[in-house]
Amino acid sequence: MSRAGRWARRWYAAWRASRLGTRLAFGLGAVALVVFAIVGTLTVGLMQDYLSRRLDDQLKTSQVSQVPHLRTSTDNPETVYSWYSAVFAVSNGSAVMQPGGALPSDPQPLVKVAEEAAKGDIYRTVYLKGEGDYRVRACPVDTDEGGTGTVLLSAAPQADLDNTVRQLVFVEVVAFLIALTILVMAGRLVLRRGLRPLADMAGTAHDIASHDLTATANLPVRASGDGGGAEVEELRTAFNLMLSHIEASLAARTVANERLRRFVADASHELRTPLTSIRGYADLFQYAAANEPAEREAHLSKIRAETARMSVLVDDLLLLARLDSHDAEHPVRPEQMNVTELATAAADAFRAGRPHHPLTTRLPDDAVVLQADPMRVRQVMDNLLANAAVHTPDGTPVELSLSIEGGEAVVRVTDAGPGITPEDQQRIFDRFYRVDNSRTRAAGGTGLGLSVVHSLVVEHGGAVSVESQPGRTTFTVRLPR
CATH class of the missing domain: 1.10.287.130 (Signal transduction histidine kinase, dimerisation/phosphotransfer (DHp) domain)
Known part of the structure; x- marks a missing residue:
């Protein structure tokens, strides 16, 4: 890699490592520098063009005022400022200066302009050895169609014009540099203030990182x-x-x-x-x-x-x-099923297995059809019925009901046991949670039955809830149809 390439790479790495505010400020300065350069170039160009046209107008005005007099006399041409001025006699394409004119030590460039001006006005910028650039205007005084006659030539130095342009360039460069410096510094301050909220958010992130x-x-x-x-x-x-x-x-x-x-x-x-x-x-x-x-x-x-x-x-x-x-291998496989038949089967199985708990049912005569997994819905009913039997003494009535409410099939299991305290109701569906006070279990349980009920009902898109007071506890299962 060349030396310039290595330098550019280091500069780019340093640029990327700098803070955002610094990069924005210098980016703003770069944009401003480009704008200043364009404005300065246009200003200098327009000013130079304006001064050149003014000089041409001065040359023209000076010659126009002399031409009528020179046509009728042989007087010397007027010398304006520090200009060169002379009358040339042109014949057969060759120009010869007439006496009384003022020309530089090497007039050859001016002679060539005079030779070309026999047929019309000419503006030309020529370089005179040892004196610099001159703006030249030559116009015919009295010539015929063959280009023979006299020509008036005036040459004005461009040094003053060039000095004015150079001073303008110097003033613009100094002014633009001062403006650029102020812009970058003020922009950096403004950006730092504007980016302070970002710095605060970074500090918040560091504060969070310091916490365990x-x-x-x-x-x-x-x-x-x-x-x-x-x-x-x-x-x-x-x-x-x-x-x-x-x-x-x-x-x-x-x-x-x-x-x-x-x-x-x-x-x-x-x-x-x-x-x-x-x-x-x-x-x-x-x-x-x-x-x-x-x-x-x-x-x-x-x-x-x-x-x-x-x-x-x-x-x-x-x-x-x-x-x-x-x-x-998802454990729930929905299909069209009749909840009424499942409830009837669950009630029959409960009566056979729990003869010491009288069960009553309130089931609709018509079939209640919904999209669900029949084995899992039956498991929900069996778990709720078993929960009512396990946590209540023998002889406690239990009721199983099925109804349609809105667009949902609602299954309710109610017992007349001692009830569940409000504190226990909040955790009744937690895994391995048992109520060990008034609802002590008569047989060994795992503490997972109601958790399985909750998970299966939620998996079907439904909801399960409990309402309890001494002498009545109701578990309600809602399944969408």
Whole structure:
């Protein structure tokens, strides 16, 4: 790479590393420099053209006033200012200066102009050796068609015109440099003030980076202040919205992690209980196998019961995991189904399995058809009915109803048990949550039944809620048709 290329690369890297305000200020200065250059060039060009035309007019005025007199006399031409002036006799394309004229030491360039002027006025800029550029005007005084006669020539120095133009250029360069310096400095100050809100937002970002977000999801800082214009205000609002979104996401992740930790701990505890029982009964079975066959069968029955309970727990955990992950093997397969038939079947199964809880049903005569998974909807009904039986004493009436409200199929399971406190109602659908006060369970449960109900209903696009007071508890499931 050449030296110029390396220098350009270093300059470009330094330019990119500079602050935005500095780059904007110098960019503004570069634009202003281009504008100044264009304006200065046009001004100088127009001024030079104007002075040249004025000089030509002066030459013409001077000669026009002399030509009538020179036609009738042989007097010398007038000498105006420090101009050269002479009368030439032109014959056969050759010009000879007449006595009385004033010409430089080397008049040859002027002679050539006089020779060309025999047929008409001529303006020409010529260079005279040792004296510089001169503006020359030559006009015929008295010539015939053959170009023979006399010609008046005047030559004015352009030094004054050039000096005026050079002074104008100098004044413009100085004025533009001063204006450019003021513009860059003032622009830098204005930009620094205008970009201060961005610097404040950068400071807010650094402040957030200094906080330990692993301990808490709260972001205690926000971009504050005002000014900077509509664009900066829009950026500030978007920045604060982003921080709020990040804070909400972090809070949600913290809650999810806490729920996962609690879920794993509860699942481990629930699985440990039947596993401990199975291990104990297995040890007893090993001892009883060599002694009493009847005692051995009792231990085997206990092992089967604990294994079945653990299988239910594992199945519920697997179902909830699949509902959460939305994997390829989705557990819900909707189809056209009759909810009335499902409710009737669930009621019959409840009466057969829970004879100590009288069940009444209020079902419509017509079929209630909706798009849902019949096995999962039946599971929802079975879980709600089982929940009512498990958490109420024997003899507690239970009611199952089905109705159409608006565009939804509404299933309600009501029991006349002791009720659920408002605090417990808020967490009744949490996984592994149990009500351990007035609604103590009469048989072992996993604490996942209502969680499965909630997840399945939400997966179908519906909603489940609970209303409870002493002597009446109602679970309501709404499924869209």
